[in-house]
Amino acid sequence: MERKTVQRQAIREAIEEASRPLSPQEVLDLARARVKRIGIATVYRTIKSLLAEGVLKAVDLPGEPPRYEPAGKHHHHHFRCRTCNKVYEIEGCPKDLKRMAPRGFRVEGHDLVLYGLCAGCA
Amino acid sequence: MERKTVQRQAIREAIEEASRPLSPQEVLDLARARVKRIGIATVYRTIKSLLAEGVLKAVDLPGEPPRYEPAGKHHHHHFRCRTCNKVYEIEGCPKDLKRMAPRGFRVEGHDLVLYGLCAGCA
DNA sequence: TCAATTTTGATAAGGCATTATCATTATCTT
DNA sequence: AAGATAATGATAATGCCTTATCAAAATTGA
CATH class of the missing domain: 1.10.10.10 (Winged helix-like DNA-binding domain superfamily/Winged helix DNA-binding domain)
Structure with missing residues (x-):
C-alpha cells in the first residue's frame, strides 16, 4: 500500500x-x-x-x-440506537468501576454501551 | 421438545x-x-x-x-478475564448513565463490561 | 507518453458459529 | 414389553462476514 x-x-x-x-x-x-x-x-x-x-x-x-x-481519540464510550442501529460516540465515564470487581480480580479496562433512541429516531 | x-x-x-x-x-x-x-x-x-x-x-x-x-437474575454486569477468557458476573451498577447521552437521545438500557485478570489468573 | 508495478472490483473461497439432516437410540403410553 | 414417536449424535450444510484470486484499470517514474 x-x-x-x-x-x-x-x-x-x-x-x-x-x-x-x-x-x-x-x-x-x-x-x-x-x-x-x-x-x-x-x-x-x-x-x-x-x-x-x-x-x-x-x-x-x-x-x-x-x-x-x-485512532487517537480520548477515552470515550458509545450509544447504539435500537432503531437506526447507528453507533454514536458519547462523553464521560463512570467512576469507581474497579470497585465492582470481586476481591482478587485485577481490573485493567472497561467498555460501556448505552442503548435507546437517538435524536433522529426518538 | x-x-x-x-x-x-x-x-x-x-x-x-x-x-x-x-x-x-x-x-x-x-x-x-x-x-x-x-x-x-x-x-x-x-x-x-x-x-x-x-x-x-x-x-x-x-x-x-x-x-x-x-434468566430472572437481578440487573448485573460482567467481567471478562483476558487470560482464561471466562466471564464472571459482577455486582453493582454505575449511576447517572443517562446523563452521558447527548440531548435528544433516549436512554433505555446499558451494558458494562470490565476487563482484566480474574482471581485465578492474577 | 509508456512500460513497470500496484491497486481495484467482482466474485469465489474461507472461517467460524450455528442449524439441518437423518439413521439410530431413548422415552413415553398403553 | 412393544409400538409410536420424539430426541440424539455425527456431520453436512448454511449464513454472515471477511479474505483471496485474478484480469483489468490506475498510478508512478523515466
Missing part, C-alpha cells in the same frame, strides 16, 4: 469526517458518495492497512460486527 | 449451577462431566428451546459469540 488512489482517499475521509464509528458497509456507502467506483473489497483492504498503521481503531459492541473510528 | 432426557437435564444443571455465563462449548464440557454421551447439536438445540421458554438469557460481550445464563 504505497500509491495514492482516490478510493483510499475517499475511505479515509469518510471515516475521519464521520463523527461516529462506521461499519465496513457504512464506510462503503459514504465513500461512494465521494467516488462512485469503489468495491467492498477495497474497503476491507484499506481498513486493514489503516488499522495496521495505527490510524484506525476497531470498536466492538455486543453482538455486532466491528465498526471503525479514527 | 417434550420428553425428559438425561442430556437436557445435564445441560440445564450445568448452566444453572455455573455462577457465570457459559458458551455453548463450555456448556458441552460441563454437561459431559455429568453425562458422557452428548453432542454439540443437542447443546445448541437445548439452549434454543430454553431461550424460547424464557429459562435462559443470552449474554453478549463485545467481539464474542453469545454466552448463556439463567
Whole structure:
C-alpha cells in the first residue's frame, strides 16, 4: 500500500469526517458518495492497512460486527440506537468501576454501551 | 421438545449451577462431566428451546459469540478475564448513565463490561 | 507518453458459529 | 414389553462476514 488512489482517499475521509464509528458497509456507502467506483473489497483492504498503521481503531459492541473510528481519540464510550442501529460516540465515564470487581480480580479496562433512541429516531 | 432426557437435564444443571455465563462449548464440557454421551447439536438445540421458554438469557460481550445464563437474575454486569477468557458476573451498577447521552437521545438500557485478570489468573 | 508495478472490483473461497439432516437410540403410553 | 414417536449424535450444510484470486484499470517514474 504505497500509491495514492482516490478510493483510499475517499475511505479515509469518510471515516475521519464521520463523527461516529462506521461499519465496513457504512464506510462503503459514504465513500461512494465521494467516488462512485469503489468495491467492498477495497474497503476491507484499506481498513486493514489503516488499522495496521495505527490510524484506525476497531470498536466492538455486543453482538455486532466491528465498526471503525479514527485512532487517537480520548477515552470515550458509545450509544447504539435500537432503531437506526447507528453507533454514536458519547462523553464521560463512570467512576469507581474497579470497585465492582470481586476481591482478587485485577481490573485493567472497561467498555460501556448505552442503548435507546437517538435524536433522529426518538 | 417434550420428553425428559438425561442430556437436557445435564445441560440445564450445568448452566444453572455455573455462577457465570457459559458458551455453548463450555456448556458441552460441563454437561459431559455429568453425562458422557452428548453432542454439540443437542447443546445448541437445548439452549434454543430454553431461550424460547424464557429459562435462559443470552449474554453478549463485545467481539464474542453469545454466552448463556439463567434468566430472572437481578440487573448485573460482567467481567471478562483476558487470560482464561471466562466471564464472571459482577455486582453493582454505575449511576447517572443517562446523563452521558447527548440531548435528544433516549436512554433505555446499558451494558458494562470490565476487563482484566480474574482471581485465578492474577 | 509508456512500460513497470500496484491497486481495484467482482466474485469465489474461507472461517467460524450455528442449524439441518437423518439413521439410530431413548422415552413415553398403553 | 412393544409400538409410536420424539430426541440424539455425527456431520453436512448454511449464513454472515471477511479474505483471496485474478484480469483489468490506475498510478508512478523515466
